[in-house]
Amino acid sequence: MTPGMIFLVLAYVLSQFYRAFLAVLSPVLATDIGAGAEDLAMASGLWFVVFAAMQIPVGWALDRIGPRLTSSVLLALGGAGGAAVMALAQGPGWVTVAMMLIGIGCSPVLMASYYILARDYPAAVFATFAGVILGTGTLGNIGAALPLAWAVASIGWRGTMWGLAGATLLVAILLALTVRNPAPHEGNQKGSVLDLLKIPALWPIFVIMFVNYAPAAGTRGLWIAPYLGDVYDADIGRIGSASLIMGLAMIAGNFFYGPLDRLFGTRKWVIFLGNLVSGLACLGLWLWPDGSEVRSIALVAAIGFFGATFPVIIAHGRSFLPPHLVGRGVTLLNLFGIGGVGVMQFASGPVFVRLSQDAAPAQAYSQLFGLFGLMILAGTMVYLFSRDRTG
Numbered sequence: 016m017t018p019g020m021i022f023l024v025l026a027y028v029l030s031q032f033y034r035a036f037l038a039v040l041s042p043v044l045a046t047d048i049g050a051g052a053e054d055l056a057m058a059s060g061l062w063f064v065v066f067a068a069m070q071i072p073v074g075w076a077l078d079r080i081g082p083r084l085t086s087s088v089l090l091a092l093g094g095a096g097g098a099a100v101m102a103l104a105q106g107p108g109w110v111t112v113a114m115m116l117i118g119i120g121c122s123p124v125l126m127a128s129y130y131i132l133a134r135d136y137p138a139a140v141f142a143t144f145a146g147v148i149l150g151t152g153t154l155g156n157i158g159a160a161l162p163l164a165w166a167v168a169s170i171g172w173r174g175t176m177w178g179l180a181g182a183t184l185l186v187a188i189l190l191a192l193t194v195r196n197p198a199p200h201e202g203n204q205k206g207s208v209l210d211l212l213k214i215p216a217l218w219p220i221f222v223i224m225f226v227n228y229a230p231a232a233g234t235r236g237l238w239i240a241p242y243l244g245d246v247y248d249a250d251i252g253r254i255g256s257a258s259l260i261m262g263l264a265m266i267a268g269n270f271f272y273g274p275l276d277r278l279f280g281t282r283k284w285v286i287f288l289g290n291l292v293s294g295l296a297c298l299g300l301w302l303w304p305d306g307s308e309v310r311s312i313a314l315v316a317a318i319g320f321f322g323a324t325f326p327v328i329i330a331h332g333r334s335f336l337p338p339h340l341v342g343r344g345v346t347l348l349n350l351f352g353i354g355g356v357g358v359m360q361f362a363s364g365p366v367f368v369r370l371s372q373d374a375a376p377a378q379a380y381s382q383l384f385g386l387f388g389l390m391i392l393a394g395t396m397v398y399l400f401s402r403d404r405t406g
Contacts, residue, residue: 017193017195018193019083019131019190019193019194019195020128020131020148020194021193022186022189022190022193022194023082023086023124023125023127023128023131023148023190023194024128024148024151024152025186025189026086026090026121026124026186026187026190027124027125027128027148027149027151027152027155028151028152028154028155028158029090029094029121029124029155029179029182029183029186030121030124030125030152030155031152031153031154031155031156031159032155032156032158032159032163032179033062033094033098033114033117033121033155033159034059034062034063034121034155034232034236035155035156035159035160035232035235035236035258035262036159036163037055037058037059037110037114037236037237038159038235038236038237038238038239038240038254038258039159039160039163039164039167039240039251039254039255039258040163040167040172041055041240041241042240042244042251043167043172044104044110044172047172048104048105048106048107048109048110049106049107050106050107050110051107052241052364052367052368053364053365053367053368054107054110054111055107055110055237055364056237056360056361056363056364056365056367057111057361057364058107058110058111058113058114059114059236059237059360060357060358060359060360060361060362060363060364061111061114061115061118061357061361062114062115062117062118062357062360063118063232063353063354063356063357063360063361064118064354064357064358064361065115065118065119065122065357066118066119066121066122066353066357067349067350067351067353067354067356067357068350068354069089069118069119069122069123070122070126070346070347070349070350070353071208071343071346071347071350073085073089073122073123073126073346074126074208074342074343074344074345074346074347075342075343076123076342077123077126077127077130077342077343077346078339078340078341078342078343081196081197082123082127082128082130082131082194082196082197083190083191083194083195083196084191085123085127086123086124086127086187086190086194087187087188087190087191087194088187088191089119089120089122089123090120090121090123090124090183090186090187090190091120091183091184091187091188092119092120093116093117093118093119093120093121093122094116094117094119094120094121094183094184094187095120095180095181095183095184095187096116096120096180097112097113097114097115097116097117097118097119097120098113098117098176098177098179098180098183099176099177099180100112100113100116101113101114101117101176102173102174102176102177102180103173120183125148125149125152125349126342126345126346126349127194128148129145129148129329129345130197130341130342130345131197132144132145132148133333133336133341133345134197134198134341135197138333138334139277139405140277141329141330141333142272142273142274142275142276142277142282142326142327142329142330143273143274143277144273145273145326145327145329145330146269146270146272146273146274146326146327147269147270147273148326149269149323149325149326150266150267150268150269150270150273150323151266153262153265153266153269154266156235156258156261156262156265156266157259157262157263157266159258159262160255160256160258160259160262161255161256161258161259163175163255164251164252164254164255166178207340207343208343208347210337210340211336211340211343211344211347214335216335216401216402216404217332217335217348219397219398219399219400219401220328220331220332220335220348220398220401221332221348221351222351222394222397222398223286223290223328223394223395223397223398223401224325224328224332224348224349224351224352224355225351225352225354225355225394226290226355226390226391226393226394226395227290227293227322227324227325227328227352227355227391227394228322228325228352228353228355228356229355229356229358229359229360229387229390229391230293230294230297230318230322230359230387230388230390230391231261231265231293231318231319231322231323232356232360233356233359233360233363233387234261234315234318234319234384234387235258235261235262235265235315235319236360237360237363238363238367238380238383239254239257239258239261239315240254240258242311242380243257243308243311243312245376245380246304246305246311246376246377246380247305247308247311249308253308257312257315260312260316261312261315261316261318261319262319263316264316264317264319264320265319265320265323267320267323268319268320268321268322268323268324269323269325269326271320271323272285272289272323272324272326272327273326273327275327276327276330276405277405280405281403281405282327282330282331282334282403282404282405283331283398283401283402283403284403285324285327286324286327286328286331286398287395287398287399289321289322289323289324289327290321290322290324290391290394290395290398291392291395292317292321293317293318293321293322293391294388294389294391294392294395295388295392296314296315296317296318296321296388297318297384297385297387297388297391298384298385298388298389298392299314299317300314300315300380300381300384300385300388301381301382301384301385301388302381304377304378304380304381304384305377322391325352328348328352329345329348329349331401331404332344332345332348333345333348334404334405335404359387359390363383363386366383366386367379367380367383370382370383
Protein backbone atom coordinates (compact mmCIF):
# COMPACT_ATOMS: atom_id res chain seq x y z
CA MET A 16 0.00 0.00 0.00
CA THR A 17 1.53 3.29 -1.12
CA PRO A 18 0.93 6.49 0.89
CA GLY A 19 -1.46 7.66 -1.81
CA MET A 20 -3.55 4.49 -1.54
CA ILE A 21 -3.57 4.75 2.25
CA PHE A 22 -4.96 8.29 2.10
CA LEU A 23 -7.50 7.26 -0.55
CA VAL A 24 -8.72 4.62 1.90
CA LEU A 25 -8.88 7.31 4.61
CA ALA A 26 -10.91 9.48 2.23
CA TYR A 27 -13.22 6.53 1.68
CA VAL A 28 -13.65 6.24 5.46
CA LEU A 29 -15.00 9.80 5.32
CA SER A 30 -17.24 8.90 2.38
CA GLN A 31 -18.75 6.00 4.33
CA PHE A 32 -19.19 8.25 7.36
CA TYR A 33 -21.02 10.91 5.39
CA ARG A 34 -23.48 8.47 3.84
CA ALA A 35 -24.49 7.15 7.28
CA PHE A 36 -24.20 10.00 9.79
CA LEU A 37 -27.68 11.47 9.33
CA ALA A 38 -29.25 8.45 11.04
CA VAL A 39 -27.59 9.35 14.35
CA LEU A 40 -28.07 13.12 13.92
CA SER A 41 -31.77 12.79 13.10
CA PRO A 42 -33.09 13.49 16.65
CA VAL A 43 -31.04 16.68 17.16
CA LEU A 44 -31.66 17.95 13.63
CA ALA A 45 -35.41 17.51 14.14
CA THR A 46 -35.26 19.46 17.39
CA ASP A 47 -32.85 22.24 16.37
CA ILE A 48 -33.72 23.02 12.74
CA GLY A 49 -36.98 21.15 12.11
CA ALA A 50 -35.53 18.52 9.75
CA GLY A 51 -37.91 15.55 9.96
CA ALA A 52 -37.59 11.99 8.67
CA GLU A 53 -38.93 12.86 5.20
CA ASP A 54 -36.51 15.83 4.90
CA LEU A 55 -33.54 13.67 5.84
CA ALA A 56 -34.68 10.88 3.50
CA MET A 57 -34.68 13.38 0.63
CA ALA A 58 -31.30 14.84 1.61
CA SER A 59 -29.76 11.38 1.98
CA GLY A 60 -31.29 10.25 -1.30
CA LEU A 61 -29.92 13.30 -3.10
CA TRP A 62 -26.45 12.52 -1.70
CA PHE A 63 -26.59 9.18 -3.50
CA VAL A 64 -28.21 10.57 -6.66
CA VAL A 65 -25.58 13.32 -7.00
CA PHE A 66 -22.83 10.83 -6.13
CA ALA A 67 -24.11 8.49 -8.84
CA ALA A 68 -24.49 11.24 -11.45
CA MET A 69 -20.90 12.31 -10.80
CA GLN A 70 -19.60 8.87 -11.80
CA ILE A 71 -19.75 9.75 -15.51
CA PRO A 72 -17.54 12.87 -15.29
CA VAL A 73 -15.37 11.19 -12.64
CA GLY A 74 -14.78 8.22 -14.96
CA TRP A 75 -13.75 10.57 -17.76
CA ALA A 76 -11.48 12.49 -15.40
CA LEU A 77 -9.79 9.33 -14.11
CA ASP A 78 -8.98 8.20 -17.65
CA ARG A 79 -7.93 11.65 -18.88
CA ILE A 80 -6.67 13.64 -15.87
CA GLY A 81 -5.79 10.92 -13.37
CA PRO A 82 -6.84 10.08 -9.80
CA ARG A 83 -4.63 12.62 -7.99
CA LEU A 84 -6.33 15.86 -9.03
CA THR A 85 -9.73 14.24 -9.52
CA SER A 86 -9.91 13.01 -5.93
CA SER A 87 -8.19 15.87 -4.11
CA VAL A 88 -9.96 18.81 -5.75
CA LEU A 89 -13.46 17.37 -5.50
CA LEU A 90 -12.99 16.24 -1.90
CA ALA A 91 -11.70 19.68 -0.87
CA LEU A 92 -14.40 21.72 -2.58
CA GLY A 93 -17.38 19.42 -2.20
CA GLY A 94 -16.58 17.38 0.90
CA ALA A 95 -15.09 20.05 3.16
CA GLY A 96 -17.36 22.74 1.70
CA GLY A 97 -20.48 20.66 2.22
CA ALA A 98 -19.54 19.86 5.83
CA ALA A 99 -19.12 23.60 6.46
CA VAL A 100 -22.58 24.30 4.98
CA MET A 101 -24.00 21.61 7.25
CA ALA A 102 -22.38 23.26 10.29
CA LEU A 103 -24.13 26.52 9.37
CA ALA A 104 -27.52 24.90 8.64
CA GLN A 105 -30.61 26.88 9.64
CA GLY A 106 -33.27 24.60 8.18
CA PRO A 107 -33.90 21.39 6.20
CA GLY A 108 -32.93 23.03 2.89
CA TRP A 109 -29.42 23.69 4.18
CA VAL A 110 -29.04 19.99 4.99
CA THR A 111 -30.09 19.09 1.45
CA VAL A 112 -27.55 21.47 -0.13
CA ALA A 113 -24.83 20.24 2.23
CA MET A 114 -25.49 16.61 1.40
CA MET A 115 -25.42 17.28 -2.34
CA LEU A 116 -22.05 19.04 -2.01
CA ILE A 117 -20.68 16.23 0.13
CA GLY A 118 -21.89 13.72 -2.45
CA ILE A 119 -19.88 15.54 -5.12
CA GLY A 120 -16.82 15.59 -2.87
CA CYS A 121 -16.98 11.88 -2.01
CA SER A 122 -17.79 10.69 -5.53
CA PRO A 123 -14.22 10.01 -6.80
CA VAL A 124 -12.40 8.53 -3.81
CA LEU A 125 -13.30 4.82 -3.98
CA MET A 126 -13.18 4.72 -7.75
CA ALA A 127 -9.78 6.45 -7.75
CA SER A 128 -8.40 3.61 -5.63
CA TYR A 129 -10.14 0.97 -7.79
CA TYR A 130 -8.78 2.65 -10.91
CA ILE A 131 -5.24 2.37 -9.54
CA LEU A 132 -5.91 -1.27 -8.58
CA ALA A 133 -7.22 -2.08 -12.06
CA ARG A 134 -4.28 -0.40 -13.79
CA ASP A 135 -1.35 -1.37 -11.54
CA TYR A 136 -2.32 -4.67 -9.85
CA PRO A 137 -2.97 -8.23 -11.20
CA ALA A 138 -6.60 -8.88 -12.18
CA ALA A 139 -6.72 -12.08 -10.09
CA VAL A 140 -6.35 -10.18 -6.81
CA PHE A 141 -8.67 -7.28 -7.70
CA ALA A 142 -11.62 -8.59 -5.66
CA THR A 143 -9.46 -9.31 -2.60
CA PHE A 144 -7.81 -5.88 -2.56
CA ALA A 145 -11.10 -4.17 -3.43
CA GLY A 146 -12.71 -5.94 -0.47
CA VAL A 147 -9.91 -4.86 1.86
CA ILE A 148 -10.29 -1.24 0.75
CA LEU A 149 -14.05 -1.35 1.07
CA GLY A 150 -13.94 -3.16 4.41
CA THR A 151 -11.37 -0.75 5.86
CA GLY A 152 -13.27 2.24 4.49
CA THR A 153 -16.45 0.98 6.08
CA LEU A 154 -14.91 1.94 9.42
CA GLY A 155 -16.61 5.24 8.57
CA ASN A 156 -19.85 3.46 9.46
CA ILE A 157 -18.40 2.84 12.90
CA GLY A 158 -17.45 6.50 13.26
CA ALA A 159 -21.00 7.45 12.32
CA ALA A 160 -22.41 5.36 15.17
CA LEU A 161 -21.37 5.59 18.82
CA PRO A 162 -18.34 7.91 18.29
CA LEU A 163 -20.57 10.42 16.50
CA ALA A 164 -23.17 10.20 19.27
CA TRP A 165 -20.44 10.87 21.85
CA ALA A 166 -19.05 13.81 19.85
CA VAL A 167 -22.50 15.39 19.49
CA ALA A 168 -23.13 14.95 23.22
CA SER A 169 -19.73 16.54 24.03
CA ILE A 170 -19.37 19.48 21.63
CA GLY A 171 -22.73 19.69 19.87
CA TRP A 172 -23.59 18.73 16.33
CA ARG A 173 -22.40 22.05 14.84
CA GLY A 174 -18.99 21.77 16.50
CA THR A 175 -18.77 18.19 15.28
CA MET A 176 -19.49 19.27 11.70
CA TRP A 177 -16.83 22.00 11.83
CA GLY A 178 -14.33 19.39 12.99
CA LEU A 179 -15.34 17.13 10.11
CA ALA A 180 -14.93 19.97 7.61
CA GLY A 181 -11.36 20.53 8.81
CA ALA A 182 -10.52 16.82 8.75
CA THR A 183 -11.92 16.46 5.22
CA LEU A 184 -9.87 19.40 3.95
CA LEU A 185 -6.72 17.93 5.50
CA VAL A 186 -7.27 14.57 3.81
CA ALA A 187 -7.83 16.32 0.45
CA ILE A 188 -4.48 18.10 0.82
CA LEU A 189 -2.76 14.80 1.64
CA LEU A 190 -4.29 13.23 -1.49
CA ALA A 191 -2.87 16.04 -3.62
CA LEU A 192 0.58 15.45 -2.11
CA THR A 193 0.75 11.64 -2.16
CA VAL A 194 -1.45 10.06 -4.87
CA ARG A 195 0.49 9.04 -7.99
CA ASN A 196 -1.25 8.62 -11.33
CA PRO A 197 -0.71 5.29 -13.17
CA ALA A 198 1.39 5.40 -16.34
CA PRO A 199 -0.64 6.41 -19.42
CA HIS A 200 -2.22 3.52 -21.32
CA GLU A 201 -0.30 2.61 -24.45
CA GLY A 202 -1.97 3.26 -27.78
CA ASN A 203 -4.51 5.79 -29.00
CA GLN A 204 -7.66 3.75 -28.51
CA LYS A 205 -10.75 5.85 -27.97
CA GLY A 206 -14.08 5.00 -26.48
CA SER A 207 -16.93 6.16 -24.31
CA VAL A 208 -19.59 4.95 -21.92
CA LEU A 209 -21.73 4.06 -24.94
CA ASP A 210 -19.14 1.46 -25.93
CA LEU A 211 -19.44 -0.10 -22.49
CA LEU A 212 -23.23 -0.22 -22.74
CA LYS A 213 -22.84 -2.29 -25.92
CA ILE A 214 -21.22 -5.17 -23.97
CA PRO A 215 -24.11 -7.63 -23.27
CA ALA A 216 -22.26 -9.42 -20.48
CA LEU A 217 -22.35 -6.26 -18.34
CA TRP A 218 -26.11 -5.82 -18.23
CA PRO A 219 -27.02 -8.51 -15.65
CA ILE A 220 -24.13 -7.16 -13.56
CA PHE A 221 -25.59 -3.64 -13.81
CA VAL A 222 -28.89 -5.00 -12.48
CA ILE A 223 -27.38 -6.68 -9.42
CA MET A 224 -25.29 -3.56 -8.82
CA PHE A 225 -28.46 -1.46 -8.84
CA VAL A 226 -30.15 -3.48 -6.09
CA ASN A 227 -27.21 -4.89 -4.08
CA TYR A 228 -26.27 -1.96 -1.85
CA ALA A 229 -29.68 -0.27 -1.48
CA PRO A 230 -31.06 -2.32 1.47
CA ALA A 231 -27.87 -2.09 3.57
CA ALA A 232 -27.21 1.57 2.79
CA GLY A 233 -30.85 2.54 3.27
CA THR A 234 -31.15 0.71 6.57
CA ARG A 235 -27.81 1.78 8.03
CA GLY A 236 -27.79 5.31 6.67
CA LEU A 237 -31.39 6.32 7.21
CA TRP A 238 -33.95 3.92 8.64
CA ILE A 239 -32.29 2.10 11.54
CA ALA A 240 -32.66 5.08 13.90
CA PRO A 241 -36.34 5.90 13.31
CA TYR A 242 -37.21 2.19 13.11
CA LEU A 243 -35.70 1.34 16.50
CA GLY A 244 -36.97 4.61 18.00
CA ASP A 245 -40.56 4.23 16.79
CA VAL A 246 -40.96 0.48 17.28
CA TYR A 247 -38.78 -0.16 20.36
CA ASP A 248 -38.58 3.35 21.87
CA ALA A 249 -34.78 3.18 21.64
CA ASP A 250 -32.76 6.19 22.82
CA ILE A 251 -29.70 7.59 21.02
CA GLY A 252 -27.37 5.27 22.95
CA ARG A 253 -29.21 2.10 21.89
CA ILE A 254 -29.52 3.43 18.34
CA GLY A 255 -25.78 4.11 18.29
CA SER A 256 -25.05 0.59 19.56
CA ALA A 257 -27.29 -1.00 16.93
CA SER A 258 -25.72 1.14 14.21
CA LEU A 259 -22.30 0.03 15.45
CA ILE A 260 -23.30 -3.64 15.24
CA MET A 261 -24.59 -3.25 11.68
CA GLY A 262 -21.48 -1.27 10.70
CA LEU A 263 -19.21 -4.00 12.07
CA ALA A 264 -21.22 -6.60 10.15
CA MET A 265 -20.75 -4.64 6.91
CA ILE A 266 -17.00 -4.42 7.53
CA ALA A 267 -16.74 -8.14 8.29
CA GLY A 268 -18.74 -8.93 5.14
CA ASN A 269 -16.37 -7.00 2.89
CA PHE A 270 -13.34 -8.85 4.28
CA PHE A 271 -15.23 -12.17 4.12
CA TYR A 272 -16.21 -11.88 0.46
CA GLY A 273 -12.89 -10.52 -0.86
CA PRO A 274 -11.01 -13.84 -1.40
CA LEU A 275 -14.03 -16.10 -2.06
CA ASP A 276 -13.86 -15.82 -5.87
CA ARG A 277 -10.37 -17.34 -5.82
CA LEU A 278 -11.25 -19.86 -3.11
CA PHE A 279 -14.28 -21.27 -4.95
CA GLY A 280 -13.32 -20.39 -8.53
CA THR A 281 -16.50 -18.41 -9.18
CA ARG A 282 -17.74 -14.87 -8.78
CA LYS A 283 -21.27 -15.38 -10.02
CA TRP A 284 -22.37 -17.87 -7.37
CA VAL A 285 -20.66 -16.04 -4.52
CA ILE A 286 -22.60 -12.90 -5.50
CA PHE A 287 -25.86 -14.78 -6.11
CA LEU A 288 -25.93 -16.60 -2.77
CA GLY A 289 -24.87 -13.53 -0.76
CA ASN A 290 -27.61 -11.36 -2.22
CA LEU A 291 -30.18 -14.12 -1.84
CA VAL A 292 -29.52 -14.31 1.92
CA SER A 293 -29.52 -10.51 2.21
CA GLY A 294 -32.92 -10.37 0.53
CA LEU A 295 -34.28 -13.08 2.84
CA ALA A 296 -33.06 -11.08 5.86
CA CYS A 297 -35.09 -8.10 4.59
CA LEU A 298 -38.13 -10.35 4.32
CA GLY A 299 -37.45 -11.49 7.89
CA LEU A 300 -38.01 -7.89 9.03
CA TRP A 301 -41.13 -7.81 6.90
CA LEU A 302 -42.50 -10.88 8.71
CA TRP A 303 -41.24 -9.97 12.23
CA PRO A 304 -40.89 -6.17 12.48
CA ASP A 305 -41.45 -6.07 16.24
CA GLY A 306 -41.48 -8.29 19.33
CA SER A 307 -37.72 -8.63 19.77
CA GLU A 308 -35.21 -5.81 19.50
CA VAL A 309 -32.33 -8.32 19.54
CA ARG A 310 -33.83 -10.24 16.60
CA SER A 311 -34.38 -7.05 14.62
CA ILE A 312 -30.77 -5.93 15.17
CA ALA A 313 -29.56 -9.40 14.15
CA LEU A 314 -31.56 -9.19 10.93
CA VAL A 315 -30.26 -5.72 10.00
CA ALA A 316 -26.73 -7.00 10.73
CA ALA A 317 -27.40 -9.94 8.38
CA ILE A 318 -28.48 -7.48 5.66
CA GLY A 319 -25.18 -5.67 6.09
CA PHE A 320 -22.99 -8.78 6.24
CA PHE A 321 -24.46 -10.92 3.45
CA GLY A 322 -25.15 -7.96 1.18
CA ALA A 323 -21.47 -6.89 1.19
CA THR A 324 -20.78 -8.33 -2.27
CA PHE A 325 -20.07 -4.91 -3.82
CA PRO A 326 -16.31 -5.48 -4.42
CA VAL A 327 -16.90 -8.91 -5.96
CA ILE A 328 -19.54 -7.42 -8.29
CA ILE A 329 -17.08 -4.71 -9.32
CA ALA A 330 -14.46 -7.40 -9.96
CA HIS A 331 -16.97 -9.39 -12.04
CA GLY A 332 -17.77 -6.34 -14.15
CA ARG A 333 -14.09 -5.36 -14.33
CA SER A 334 -13.32 -8.68 -16.06
CA PHE A 335 -15.33 -7.58 -19.11
CA LEU A 336 -13.88 -4.04 -19.43
CA PRO A 337 -11.47 -2.99 -22.22
CA PRO A 338 -8.16 -1.79 -20.69
CA HIS A 339 -8.44 1.74 -22.10
CA LEU A 340 -11.93 2.20 -20.57
CA VAL A 341 -11.22 0.95 -17.06
CA GLY A 342 -11.84 4.33 -15.43
CA ARG A 343 -15.15 4.86 -17.14
CA GLY A 344 -16.06 1.20 -16.65
CA VAL A 345 -15.61 0.99 -12.88
CA THR A 346 -17.36 4.32 -12.39
CA LEU A 347 -20.25 3.19 -14.61
CA LEU A 348 -20.63 0.11 -12.41
CA ASN A 349 -20.52 2.36 -9.37
CA LEU A 350 -23.15 4.62 -10.93
CA PHE A 351 -25.59 1.72 -11.00
CA GLY A 352 -24.69 0.70 -7.45
CA ILE A 353 -24.95 4.12 -5.88
CA GLY A 354 -27.79 5.14 -8.19
CA GLY A 355 -29.88 2.26 -6.89
CA VAL A 356 -29.30 3.47 -3.35
CA GLY A 357 -30.19 7.03 -4.32
CA VAL A 358 -33.45 6.02 -5.98
CA MET A 359 -34.50 3.93 -2.98
CA GLN A 360 -33.44 6.57 -0.45
CA PHE A 361 -35.22 9.29 -2.39
CA ALA A 362 -38.39 7.21 -2.76
CA SER A 363 -38.44 5.59 0.67
CA GLY A 364 -39.34 8.77 2.58
CA PRO A 365 -42.62 9.52 0.72
CA VAL A 366 -43.41 5.79 0.58
CA PHE A 367 -43.01 5.45 4.33
CA VAL A 368 -45.09 8.56 5.02
CA ARG A 369 -47.91 7.10 2.91
CA LEU A 370 -47.62 3.69 4.59
CA SER A 371 -47.60 5.17 8.09
CA GLN A 372 -50.84 7.06 7.47
CA ASP A 373 -52.83 3.81 7.44
CA ALA A 374 -50.77 1.51 9.65
CA ALA A 375 -49.04 1.34 13.02
CA PRO A 376 -45.29 2.09 12.96
CA ALA A 377 -44.26 -1.59 13.09
CA GLN A 378 -46.45 -2.45 10.10
CA ALA A 379 -45.26 0.58 8.12
CA TYR A 380 -41.60 -0.37 8.65
CA SER A 381 -42.49 -3.99 7.88
CA GLN A 382 -43.76 -3.04 4.44
CA LEU A 383 -40.72 -0.82 3.81
CA PHE A 384 -38.34 -3.71 4.57
CA GLY A 385 -40.50 -6.00 2.45
CA LEU A 386 -40.05 -3.62 -0.47
CA PHE A 387 -36.26 -3.74 0.01
CA GLY A 388 -36.36 -7.53 0.09
CA LEU A 389 -38.48 -7.99 -3.02
CA MET A 390 -36.28 -5.54 -4.92
CA ILE A 391 -33.04 -7.34 -4.15
CA LEU A 392 -34.53 -10.79 -4.82
CA ALA A 393 -35.84 -9.63 -8.21
CA GLY A 394 -32.39 -8.32 -9.13
CA THR A 395 -30.81 -11.58 -8.00
CA MET A 396 -33.08 -13.53 -10.35
CA VAL A 397 -31.99 -11.35 -13.29
CA TYR A 398 -28.36 -11.88 -12.29
CA LEU A 399 -28.81 -15.63 -12.84
CA PHE A 400 -28.44 -14.87 -16.57
CA SER A 401 -24.93 -13.42 -16.13
CA ARG A 402 -21.74 -15.02 -17.45
CA ASP A 403 -19.26 -16.14 -14.81
CA ARG A 404 -15.66 -14.97 -15.17
CA THR A 405 -12.81 -14.92 -12.66
CA GLY A 406 -9.94 -13.58 -14.79
